[in-house]
Structures are given as structure tokens and as C-alpha cells.
Amino acid sequence: MTNEKHNRSHRSLVTSLLVVVIGAFGFGYALVPLYDVFCEITGYGGRTNDTAAQVAEAPDMKREIRIEFMTTVNEYAPFELSADADSMTVHPGKMYFATFTATNMTGDDKVAMAVPSVAPVAAAEHFVKIECFCFNSQEFTANEEKAMPLQFIVNPELPDYVDTITLQYTFYDTARVASSN
Amino acid sequence: MATAAADITDHHDDHGPAKGIGRWLFSTNHKDIGTMYLLFSLVMFFVGGAMAMVIRSELAVPGLQFVDPGFFNSMTTMHALIMVFGAVMPAFVGLANWMIPLMIGAPDMALPRMNNWSFWILPVAFGILLSTLFMPGGAPASGWTMYPPLVLQTGDAFPFLIFSVHLMGISSIMGSINVIVTIINMRAPDMSLLKMPIFVWTWLITAYLLIAVMPVLAGAVTMLLTDQFFGTSFFLAAGGGDPVMFQHIFWFFGHPEVYIMILPAFGVVSEIIPTFSRKKLFGHDSMVYAASSIAFLSFIVWAHHMFTVGMPLTGQLFFMFATMLIAVPTGVKVFNWVATMWRGSMTFETPMLFALAFVFLFTIGGFSGLMLAIQPADVQYHDTYFVVAHFHYVLVPGSIFALMAGAYYWLPKWTGYYYNETLGKLHFWMSTIFVNVTFFPMHFLGLAGMPRRIPDYSTQFADFNFIASIGAMGFGLSQLIFLLVLLTAKKGAKADDRVWEGAHGLEWTVPSPAPWHTFTTPPKNRIAEESF
Numbered sequence: 001m002t003n004e005k006h007n008r009s010h011r012s013l014v015t016s017l018l019v020v021v022i023g024a025f026g027f028g029y030a031l032v033p034l035y036d037v038f039c040e041i042t043g044y045g046g047r048t049n050d051t052a053a054q055v056a057e058a059p060d061m062k063r064e065i066r067i068e069f070m071t072t073v074n075e076y077a078p079f080e081l082s083a084d085a086d087s088m089t090v091h092p093g094k095m096y097f098a099t100f101t102a103t104n105m106t107g108d109d110k111v112a113m114a115v116p117s118v119a120p121v122a123a124a125e126h127f128v129k130i131e132c133f134c135f136n137s138q139e140f141t142a143n144e145e146k147a148m149p150l151q152f153i154v155n156p157e158l159p160d161y162v163d164t165i166t167l168q169y170t171f172y173d174t175a176r177v178a179s180s181n
Numbered sequence: 182m183a184t185a186a187a188d189i190t191d192h193h194d195d196h197g198p199a200k201g202i203g204r205w206l207f208s209t210n211h212k213d214i215g216t217m218y219l220l221f222s223l224v225m226f227f228v229g230g231a232m233a234m235v236i237r238s239e240l241a242v243p244g245l246q247f248v249d250p251g252f253f254n255s256m257t258t259m260h261a262l263i264m265v266f267g268a269v270m271p272a273f274v275g276l277a278n279w280m281i282p283l284m285i286g287a288p289d290m291a292l293p294r295m296n297n298w299s300f301w302i303l304p305v306a307f308g309i310l311l312s313t314l315f316m317p318g319g320a321p322a323s324g325w326t327m328y329p330p331l332v333l334q335t336g337d338a339f340p341f342l343i344f345s346v347h348l349m350g351i352s353s354i355m356g357s358i359n360v361i362v363t364i365i366n367m368r369a370p371d372m373s374l375l376k377m378p379i380f381v382w383t384w385l386i387t388a389y390l391l392i393a394v395m396p397v398l399a400g401a402v403t404m405l406l407t408d409q410f411f412g413t414s415f416f417l418a419a420g421g422g423d424p425v426m427f428q429h430i431f432w433f434f435g436h437p438e439v440y441i442m443i444l445p446a447f448g449v450v451s452e453i454i455p456t457f458s459r460k461k462l463f464g465h466d467s468m469v470y471a472a473s474s475i476a477f478l479s480f481i482v483w484a485h486h487m488f489t490v491g492m493p494l495t496g497q498l499f500f501m502f503a504t505m506l507i508a509v510p511t512g513v514k515v516f517n518w519v520a521t522m523w524r525g526s527m528t529f530e531t532p533m534l535f536a537l538a539f540v541f542l543f544t545i546g547g548f549s550g551l552m553l554a555i556q557p558a559d560v561q562y563h564d565t566y567f568v569v570a571h572f573h574y575v576l577v578p579g580s581i582f583a584l585m586a587g588a589y590y591w592l593p594k595w596t597g598y599y600y601n602e603t604l605g606k607l608h609f610w611m612s613t614i615f616v617n618v619t620f621f622p623m624h625f626l627g628l629a630g631m632p633r634r635i636p637d638y639s640t641q642f643a644d645f646n647f648i649a650s651i652g653a654m655g656f657g658l659s660q661l662i663f664l665l666v667l668l669t670a671k672k673g674a675k676a677d678d679r680v681w682e683g684a685h686g687l688e689w690t691v692p693s694p695a696p697w698h699t700f701t702t703p704p705k706n707r708i709a710e711e712s713f
Contacts, residue, residue, distance in 0.1 A: 031426070172418065
């Protein structure tokens with residue numbers, strides 16, 4: 001094999017390998033939307049269903065589901081957050097209201113974001129929120145205390161083995177996200 | 182042998198290496214670059230080892246003795262990064278550089294200038310990484326897995342960590358492209374793919390793994406960087422991101438990375454065992470298929486590293502069974518090595534001792550891996566010392582022992598002299614005894630519930646930790662014997678071309694030490710006579 005011929009076959013192979021490298025780098029980024037789609041479909045990661053609610057015509061009054069509320073405030077977020085009731089018992093297909101109270105612990109205006117998570121994973125897509133303070137960021141004036149609403153339905157198609165659903169909110173200070181440190 | 186000698190003497194434009202430091206800085210010679218890779222990884226092995234000594238000193242007895250917890254976490258993080266990216270991977274690239282052209286009858290690597298680059302990026306990358314030890318906020322302390330949001334709390338070192346990981350990735354990708362092009366385009370004319378030595382095969386597969394996953398790691402750490410400095414929210418929950426996603430992307434890289442560190446080790450051992458058993462490697466082709474299957478499976482098992490993050494049951498089952506499936510091709514390899522030795526005329530020189538210990542101790546690591554693959558049990562083992570025991574068994578008496586075996590095996594070919602066999606055997610026995618004293622008690626610690634990555638522990642773990650620390654000091658000191666072997670490497674008897682009685686392959690047809698230029702004309706019709 002002559003040198004020139006060698007170099008030419010090197011070039012085509014190197015080019016195709018570089019395409020693989022660039023493709024793999026792109027694939028890393030492609031995993032981000034793919035992961036979102038995967039989470040929407042499976043409820044993996046406790047991702048809740050954000051599609052419009054379908055209220056069952058006849059709520060299933062025989063079945064009782066216990067809903068537990070949990071709240072966490074992210075490290076560095078100067079807030080207090082609590083559910084007004086720790087838990088409630090609901091019937092699938094019927095609409096319910098719950099209220100959460102948050103307080104800005106600082107003398108400055110703050111913007112907070114609540115991020116929900118549902119356990120068990122199998123219940124995530126069946127926990128349907130109609131109105132939620134987590135849909136938008138929440139603005140607080142200095143030291144403001146604020147009641148925030150949640151309106152939800154548990155879909156009657158919830159798997160039989162689920163009798164308790166835990167809804168968890170984590171409160172973040174959005175200013176810290178923007179500047180990040 | 183006459184033809185081999187003719188290859189070098191007839192070559193009239195052989196100008197020999199340049200003089201002084203320029204020989205190394207501007208080298209495009211695969212043997213020089215291979216040597217630099219090997220020496221660099223040896224230095225990193227001792228640097229990472231020194232960090233392990235800090236860790237084991239602190240853990241020798243309960244309570245805080247020598248270092249503060251933040252620095253302890255930096256030590257575990259840096260130890261892992263340096264050993265994985267600085268010691269094990271460059272050492273295998275060094276072996277590839279030295280041996281692949283010799284084994285396939287090529288004059289050099291296909292892309293010699295890029296080869297120079299891929300090496301010289303490494304000292305820069307690790308210079309940057311080690312400099313973080315002196316930065317405000319200390320060196321990275323989030324674990325080598327760099328999980329957010331913890332890693333985002335790293336001090337000034339954070340961008341340096343990301344940049345050094347980028348550089349390591351670029352270096353490995355360039356090295357891998359070089360290996361693939363060399364193997365595909367520059368084999369001796371009568372060497373078909375399935376006639377390639379098994380070390381070359383395992384490296385070909387490893388190189389493909391590297392170019393497929395190193396860019397994914399680069400992407401993941403770039404996302405961390407933009408999350409920290411450019412306002413993106415890939416992994417920040419408040420901005421709509423998900424920190425668990427980092428774990429998925431990281432382990433999509435991380436699991437193939439595990440095989441990147443072990444497949445070339447399989448290759449080295451598959452060269453050594455036939456030589457000292459004086460028998461052909463049992464099931465050469467099945468070894469190739471097994472390595473390929475392991476490589477394929479490595480892409481679909483990543484989530485077994487994150488069984489406890491909360492996953493749908495079907496996901497847990499899938500990753501559990503896919504992981505267990507890897508035991509099948511790995512079992513094929515282990516049985517093939519045993520079958521190669523069966524009724525062989527075995528001798529036990531140092532390379533063979535290391536290779537035998539590899540087969541036995543790597544299998545122990547494989548079995549604890551199977552235990553960890555069982556999802557319901559993993560919930561108990563997760564993030565305990567059982568995991569530490571497992572991956573150290575596959576990496577130390579696994580990858581490192583294979584590297585030592587390879588170094589002893591090819592050292593006479595590199596230097597032209599036999600190393601001191603007594604010192605070699607002493608190195609082997611000390612290493613093997615102390616590696617088990619170090620890591621075996623960690624299984625018990627993990628099963629009893631001692632968590633990873635902590636500088637202090639409750640007193641019921643004291644005894645086993647003390648034993649492990651003694652073992653670690655012993656293992657660390659034993660490696661100084663290897664240094665002695667290298668320093669006295671040219672004091673032994675002159676090695677002939679074949680070096681080992683049972684050695685077969687093109688690399689044993691060139692003189693010892695291998696001249697600066699070899700196979701400037703491709704070897705013809707020697708493949709058949711070099712097989713058993």
C-alpha cells in the first residue's frame with residue numbers, strides 16, 4: 001500500500017469517527033428532552049400530570065385514598081412553607097381543595113418557585129392538579145405571609161394497590177437559581 | 182529473526198531519536214509516546230496512592246485524627262479521579278501505543294502527531310486538577326461522580342474541575358481514534374480481523390466504547406458548567422430541571438467506563454496465560470464475541486448504579502436482569518482462561534502470577550457485583566463499604582494487576598533485559614496479600630452498614646477498619662518494590678527476541694529492546710508461523 005493511499009483511507013475513517021464523537025456529544029444533550037418525554041409518560045421522578053382534568057361523572061364514593069402533604073424548603077431559601085392540613089382523605093373522581101401557607105422570612109421582596117413531586121411513581125400521572133401555586137412563580141413582599149391554593153382530582157383509574165399518595169413540594173428561591181451561587 | 186534484523190539495518194533513512202528533551206516533547210514515535218504514557222500513569226498511581234494513604238490513615242481508628250472532613254472528601258474525590266483518568270486509563274493507552282503496532286506489524290500509530298497531542302494534554306489536565314488542592318474552597322469534594330446539586334457547591338475549583346475533565350476526555354477520544362485507525366488500516370497484509378491478537382481486539386472494542394461515551398460525559402459536565410455560570414437549569418429543580426437526570430447521563434457514560442478500564446485488562450491476561458501455559462488461548466473467537474457482548478450490554482445497564490433514586494418497578498427489573506446477563510460473557514472469559522491452563526505446561530514467572538491472581542480476584546469482584554445487581558439487596562448495600570470493596574476488587578486486583586502483569590511481561594521487550602525475578606515475585610506476593618487484607622474486610626463493613634465517603638464512623642466498625650488500614654499501608658509500600666524493579670530493570674540478563682519460551686506473536690519477532698523503528702515494511706506470511 002502506498003503512503004498516499006494509506007493517508008486517504010485514514011482520512012475517511014477519521015472523519016467517520018469524528019462524526020461518531022460529535023454525534024455522541026449531541027446525544028448527551030438529546031438525553032435532556034428524551035428524559036422529559038420519558039418522565040411525562042411514566043411519571044418517573046414523581047413528575048405530575050399537567051394535562052386538563054377530566055372529572056369522572058360519578059365519583060367513586062366507595063374508594064378512599066389518603067393524600068399526605070409534605071413540604072421542604074430548599075437550603076438557602078429564606079421561606080417557611082407548610083400545608084394547612086397534614087393529610088386528607090379523598091374519593092377518586094371528586095374535586096378537592098387544599099391550602100398551603102408560605103412566609104417570606106426576610107425583609108426583602110422575594111420570588112419563590114414550588115416544585116412538586118408525587119410518590120408512589122405509579123400514582124403520579126393520576127394525581128391531576130387543576131389549580132396549583134406551583135404552576136407559576138410566587139412573588140412575596142418583605143415578610144409577607146401568603147395562603148396558596150391547590151385544587152386537584154385523583155383520577156379513578158388510579159391502580160388498585162395505591163391507597164396513599166404523598167404530594168411533596170420543595171420551595172426554591174428563584175433569585176438563587178439565576179445567580180446560582 | 183534474520184528478516185527482523187534486516188528490517189532495521191536496511192532502512193537507510195532511520196535517523197534515530199532526537200537528542201534531549203525535544204525527543205519527548207515533539208515525539209511522534211509510538212514507543213516513546215507509549216513510554217511517556219506508562220511513566221505518567223505510574224506517577225499518577227503514586228499520587229493517587231498517597232491520597233489513599235491519607236484516607237486510610239484517617240479511617241484507621243474512629244474519630245477525627247489528621248484531616249478535617251472537607252479535606253477528607255476532597256481526598257476521596259481526587260483519589261478516584263486520578264486513579265481512573267490518570268493512572269488506569271493512560272496506562273492502558275500506553276500499552277496500546279507500545280504493543281498494538283508491534284502486534285499487528287505496523288510501523289507506528291496511524292496518526293503520530295495526534296498521538297503526541299493526546300499524551301501532552303494529560304499532564305496539563307492533571308496539573309489543573311491537582312492545582313485545585315491549593316484553591317480557596319479546596320479541591321472538589323463531591324465524589325468523582327460530580328452529582329449536582331452538591332458539586333455546584335464546589336469553591337473556586339469548580340470550573341477547573343470541569344475543564345480538566347474536558348481535557349481528559351479530549352485526550353482519550355484522540356487516543357481512541359488513533360487506536361481504531363491503526364488497527365483497521367495498518368494490520369500486516371495477512372492478518373484478518375479474527376486473526377488479531379486478543380489484546381488488540383479488546384483495545385479495538387474499548388476504543389469504540391471511549392468515542393461513544395466520553396463525549397456524553399463532556400456534555401454532562403458542560404451542562405453543570407452552564408448551570409453554574411450561564412443561567413441554564415439542566416439539573417436545578419427550581420428552574421424546571423432534574424438533578425436525577427445528571428445521574429442518568431453520568432452513568433450512561435460511567436458504566437461503559439467501567440468496561441473501558443477492564444476490557445484491555447482482559448486482553449493483557451489473555452496474552453499472558455497462553456504464553457506461560459504453553460498452549461493456544463482456548464476459544465479465541467469466543468473471547469472476541471464475549472468482549473463485544475460485554476461492550477454492548479454496558480450501554481443498557483447504567484441505572485443499576487441508581488437503584489435507590491426511585492424508579493418504576495419495570496425499570497428496576499430491566500436493569501437488574503440486564504446487569505446479571507453480563508455475568509454470562511464474563512463467565513465465558515473466565516472459563517476460557519481456566520481451559521487455556523488446563524493440562525498446560527505451566528510456569529509461574531511474575532507476569533503469570535499477576536495474571537492468575539487477576540483471574541481469581543477479579544472473579545471475586547464479579548461475584549460481589551452480581552450481589553449488587555440484585556435490586557432488593559442493593560437497597561441495603563447501596564453507598565456502603567460493600568460497594569467500595571466491590572469496585573476496588575475489580576479495579577485493583579483487576580485492572581491494576583493486569584497492568585502490572587503486562588508491565589512485567591513486556592518489560593524485557595522494552596528494555597532488552599530481564600527484570601529481577603526475585604523482586605518481581607516479592608512485589609507480587611506482597612501486593613496480593615495486602616490487597617486482600619485491605620479490601621476483603623470492607624465487604625463485612627458494608628454488610629454491617631458502614632457508609633461510604635465518611636471521615637468518621639461508629640465504634641463497631643473499628644476493628645475491620647484498622648485491618649483495612651494496615652493492609653493499605655502494606656499495599657502502598659509494596660508498590661515501592663515495583664519502583665525498585667524498574668530502577669534495576671537493566672541490571673539483569675540480556676533478553677533474546679522471544680523473551681519467554683512460550684511467547685507467540687509478531688511483537689516477539691523484533692529484537693529486544695525493540696528498535697526505535699520496527700516493521701517499516703509490513704511482515705509477510707509470519708502470522709501463520711506465529712500462531713501455535
